Amino acid sequence: MAVAAAPSVAESAVTLRLRAGEHYPRTAVEFNAWFADEDACSAYLERLRWPNGIACPGGGETGKVWHITRRALRCRACRHESSVTAGTILEDTRLPLTVWFQAAWLITNEKDGVSALSLQRALGLKRYETSWLLLHKLRRAMVRPGRSLLEGAIEIDETYLGAAVPGKRGRGAHGKAIVAIAIEKGTTGKKSQRVASGRVRLARIPDCSALTLNAFVEDVAAPGSLIHTDAWGGYSQLEQLGFTHEVINQSASGDPAHVTMPHVHRVASLLKRWLLGTHQGGGKPVQLDAYLDEFVFRFNRRKSASRGLLFYRLLEQAVEIEHVTNDKIVAERKPRRSRDLLEFIAEADDDDIPF
Numbered sequence: 001m002a003v004a005a006a007p008s009v010a011e012s013a014v015t016l017r018l019r020a021g022e023h024y025p026r027t028a029v030e031f032n033a034w035f036a037d038e039d040a041c042s043a044y045l046e047r048l049r050w051p052n053g054i055a056c057p058g059g060g061e062t063g064k065v066w067h068i069t070r071r072a073l074r075c076r077a078c079r080h081e082s083s084v085t086a087g088t089i090l091e092d093t094r095l096p097l098t099v100w101f102q103a104a105w106l107i108t109n110e111k112d113g114v115s116a117l118s119l120q121r122a123l124g125l126k127r128y129e130t131s132w133l134l135l136h137k138l139r140r141a142m143v144r145p146g147r148s149l150l151e152g153a154i155e156i157d158e159t160y161l162g163a164a165v166p167g168k169r170g171r172g173a174h175g176k177a178i179v180a181i182a183i184e185k186g187t188t189g190k191k192s193q194r195v196a197s198g199r200v201r202l203a204r205i206p207d208c209s210a211l212t213l214n215a216f217v218e219d220v221a222a223p224g225s226l227i228h229t230d231a232w233g234g235y236s237q238l239e240q241l242g243f244t245h246e247v248i249n250q251s252a253s254g255d256p257a258h259v260t261m262p263h264v265h266r267v268a269s270l271l272k273r274w275l276l277g278t279h280q281g282g283g284k285p286v287q288l289d290a291y292l293d294e295f296v297f298r299f300n301r302r303k304s305a306s307r308g309l310l311f312y313r314l315l316e317q318a319v320e321i322e323h324v325t326n327d328k329i330v331a332e333r334k335p336r337r338s339r340d341l342l343e344f345i346a347e348a349d350d351d352d353i354p355f
């Protein structure tokens with residue numbers, strides 16, 4: 001009889017070896033069977049949140065917290081009362097957990113994501129606002145808390161979203177949303193011409209000054225990383241910040257951007273095409289922030305063999321991130337400055353590189 005090797009100490013302590021059909025559902029049939037009611041959803045969230053046993057939110061001790069109901073908890077040591085969802089993005093929700101689970105399943109099973117309207121229809125929600133809030137809370141959970149910095153060789157560039165203003169092209173252009181892109185360069189197989197990319201980070205930035213770009217690079221890249229950029233002056237201080245900086249001089253090489261900076265160029269193309277396809281290509285820049293988060297979540301997990309695993313990761317992050325009020329989410333998505341009122345429009349590049 002074959003016996004599975006026991007996980008090493010490092011594996012069992014740091015990462016759980018996730019198995020389809022055990023930790024996450026493989027199919028819609030399995031999903032429906034697992035998450036038929038509130039108790040089942042609550043028990044699943046509890047395991048995601050406290051894989052090593054419930055820790056008391058009041059004192060932090062484990063082994064002393066008991067269930068009052070399936071969802072409500074009480075600590076025997078300090079009498080602190082809590083719940084499985086308290087302190088997470090699911091706190092204070094009036095929606096059944098089954099609806100949250102169905103939403104997370106739909107969002108992760110659609111390759112390109114869903115709109116608030118299609119989510120409302122699929123879940124049979126009465127109000128569009130309910131669907132919109134649900135979608136935005138789950139998008140928020142797509143940003144991994146305390147996520148690690150990119151490492152190794154990294155390409156960094158910016159891309160512009162918005163109709164071209166005649167005479168104002170490139171980095172000085174007005175009326176555009178600027179998105180900074182950083183992506184790890186993977187190893188490319190000898191025979192394959194395909195570009196192998198690692199993890200990506202995106203951020204909407206106000207301008208392309210050295211101050212702004214320095215902050216972006218420090219936010220996303222581990223100290224000592226090798227940073228590839230074009231010859232733009234805004235990147236000239238990276239060596240001083242402790243990075244190894246290599247300028248890829250496009251105009252000198254005579255090659256177009258998709259040859260000299262293939263990774264970052266491909267991300268820009270995919271982002272624009274995705275915005276066009278799923279989000280009708282436009283919106284306010286503040287909405288763009290949420291779209292960028294969703295794009296990064298999907299891109300970094302694009303090789304996941306299982307959509308069920310994406311579902312698992314999304315819910316795992318939903319119980320990791322802190323509770324935010326509905327009012328805060330609505331307020332954040334409202335334009336605050338006049339610059340935020342500008343519409344952005346994604347246009348597909350002529351030289352799109354397919355997946």
Ligand SMILES: [Zn+2]
Nearest residue numbers: 056059075078
């Ligand atoms: Zn306690």
